[in-house]
Amino acid sequence: MNINDPKTFVDDFMQYVKTKDPLQYEFHQAVEEVVESLSDFLLKNPRYLHSKILERMVEPERIIQFRVPWADDQGNIHINRGYRIEMNSAIGPYKGGLRFHPTVNQSILKFLAFEQVLKNSLTSLPMGGGKGGSDFDPKNKSDSEVMRFCQSFMTELARHIGQYTDVPAGDIGVGGREIGYLFGQYKRLRNEFTGVLTGKGVEWGGSLIRPEATGYGTVYFAKEMLETIGESFENKVVAISGSGNVAQFAAEKVIELGGKVVTLSDSSGSIYDPDGIDRKKLDFIMELKNIHRGRIREYADKFGVSYLDKQRPWSIKCDIALPCATENEINGEEAKTLVENGCIAVAEGANMPSTMDAVHHFLNSKILFGPGKAANAGGVAVSGLEMTQNSMRLAWSREEVDNKLHSIMKNIHQMCVKYGTESNGFVNYVKGANIGGFVKVANSMMAQGLV
Numbered sequence: 001m002n003i004n005d006p007k008t009f010v011d012d013f014m015q016y017v018k019t020k021d022p023l024q025y026e027f028h029q030a031v032e033e034v035v036e037s038l039s040d041f042l043l044k045n046p047r048y049l050h051s052k053i054l055e056r057m058v059e060p061e062r063i064i065q066f067r068v069p070w071a072d073d074q075g076n077i078h079i080n081r082g083y084r085i086e087m088n089s090a091i092g093p094y095k096g097g098l099r100f101h102p103t104v105n106q107s108i109l110k111f112l113a114f115e116q117v118l119k120n121s122l123t124s125l126p127m128g129g130g131k132g133g134s135d136f137d138p139k140n141k142s143d144s145e146v147m148r149f150c151q152s153f154m155t156e157l158a159r160h161i162g163q164y165t166d167v168p169a170g171d172i173g174v175g176g177r178e179i180g181y182l183f184g185q186y187k188r189l190r191n192e193f194t195g196v197l198t199g200k201g202v203e204w205g206g207s208l209i210r211p212e213a214t215g216y217g218t219v220y221f222a223k224e225m226l227e228t229i230g231e232s233f234e235n236k237v238v239a240i241s242g243s244g245n246v247a248q249f250a251a252e253k254v255i256e257l258g259g260k261v262v263t264l265s266d267s268s269g270s271i272y273d274p275d276g277i278d279r280k281k282l283d284f285i286m287e288l289k290n291i292h293r294g295r296i297r298e299y300a301d302k303f304g305v306s307y308l309d310k311q312r313p314w315s316i317k318c319d320i321a322l323p324c325a326t327e328n329e330i331n332g333e334e335a336k337t338l339v340e341n342g343c344i345a346v347a348e349g350a351n352m353p354s355t356m357d358a359v360h361h362f363l364n365s366k367i368l369f370g371p372g373k374a375a376n377a378g379g380v381a382v383s384g385l386e387m388t389q390n391s392m393r394l395a396w397s398r399e400e401v402d403n404k405l406h407s408i409m410k411n412i413h414q415m416c417v418k419y420g421t422e423s424n425g426f427v428n429y430v431k432g433a434n435i436g437g438f439v440k441v442a443n444s445m446m447a448q449g450l451v
């Protein structure tokens with residue numbers, strides 16, 4: 001590997017990663033973004049190169065893959081595939097969500113686990129990185145089908161996790177309902193009540209503010225970025241994608257800060273409400289999505305606004321964009337449209353929602369761009385606070401947790417500024433987040449020997 005020239009170094013390293021796992025495109029994308037922004041730093045700090053820290057970091061410590069058999073309400077048998085990627089435990093137990101979605105495969109989970117390692121490091125809490133899930137689709141399943149699936153999934157997963165080993169949580173398709181069924185089965189198998197999962201209900205060990213944390217945290221991070229240019233959310237037009245956990249609470253916080261949320265979406269299409277989604281309309285969405293598990297189109301029918309069938313919301317003119325649905329949901333063309341329409345800030349609530357082309361376009365346009373591993377770290381940060389509360393056997397108030405979340409997001413922002421400020425004063429938050437997250441993990445790996 002050429003360690004003298006940054007560009008050759010990135011090409012050589014990516015060749016190494018691609019040769020090992022040629023079809024894992026999402027994983028390649030996540031690694032490339034990190035290596036691209038770390039290359040200068042690594043060449044100036046060759047001890048990390050000599051210890052092959054990066055080569056070790058892209059190799060999961062362990063991958064667990066298993067069969068998940070379950071029966072539907074008619075008695076038909078289904079077989080899904082379950083996974084847990086235990087990526088890196090240098091700074092704490094593996095920590096990261098479970099995703100239930102038909103697209104789940106090893107490449108997607110490895111990209112998410114790799115991002116999680118750096119994200120968790122940025123929170124400053126003692127958490128390693130992991131991710132898991134299944135290609136099971138909870139959509140259009142009854143509660144009892146979801147419960148039977150979760151019980152079967154946990155029957156195998158239980159032997160690999162634990163409060164000091166690996167602490168999963170939710171992600172796409174895994175919310176409070178699923179965490180409840182998973183926790184119930186773990187407790188039954190192990191006969192112990194511990195903080196083995198986060199995102200639990202507040203009556204049985206969960207933390208206040210955990211449901212809100214990712215969305216709120218994304219907005220807190222965006223607020224910090226805006227302040228660097230003397231701006232705020234007040235009277236800003238905000239486009240949000242998704243309408244799940246992250247999108248709902250990002251919208252709630254934007255409304256609270258005086259912004260106007262004009263879009264939300266799901267995998268079928270987007271709604272555009274030029275008058276803005278107010279508190280009452282957001283309550284309708286929360287009930288529609290969290291209780292009736294309906295489609296975003298029903299919002300357009302109810303409030304008589306436009307529905308953009310099979311379209312993402314990025315053609316809508318906005319000041320601030322918060323992608324909160326899924327990976328690669330903003331491509332280069334859409335990034336161009338956003339910038340041409342006057343968008344001044346993008347903060348990623350989702351994991352890797354911008355393609356490489358989109359990231360390059362945002363950075364070259366010099367708008368404020370907060371990458372997911374920094375901007376959406378509030379969710380896992382409050383999961384870390386849930387673990388702390390579980391260990392102490394007590395529960396903090398809503399205000400206490402929210403204040404801690406706010407200050408963690410401010411610290412992450414400062415860390416990005418510290419490592420990402422370029423000679424012309426521009427803050428490259430991608431570079432800042434990647435270097436800031438890397439240093440602590442890399443130093444801990446060096447201290448712990450060749451493991």
Ligand SMILES: NC(=O)C1=CN([C@@H]2O[C@H](COP(=O)(O)OP(=O)(O)OC[C@H]3O[C@@H](n4cnc5c(N)ncnc54)[C@H](OP(=O)(O)O)[C@@H]3O)[C@@H](O)[C@H]2O)C=CC1
Nearest residue numbers: 171172173214242243244245246266267325326350351379
């Ligand atoms: N929950 C958390 O604490 C954290 C989540 N994240 C990330 O935030 C993002 C959203 O997660 P979360 O809100 O928890 O998940 P939810 O399952 O609650 O919501 C996901 C939302 O995204 C939409 N969506 C999913 N897949 C696609 C797709 N392929 N195309 C378009 N829309 C899609 C869903 O629509 P539909 O219902 O039609 O599928 C839904 O509106 C993910 O990237 C996740 O990894 C990051 C940090 C923490």
Ligand SMILES: O=C(O)CCC(=O)C(=O)O
Nearest residue numbers: 096097169171379380383
């Ligand atoms: O709270 C957690 O542990 C998981 C959060 C998560 O999956 C993420 O940050 O992407």
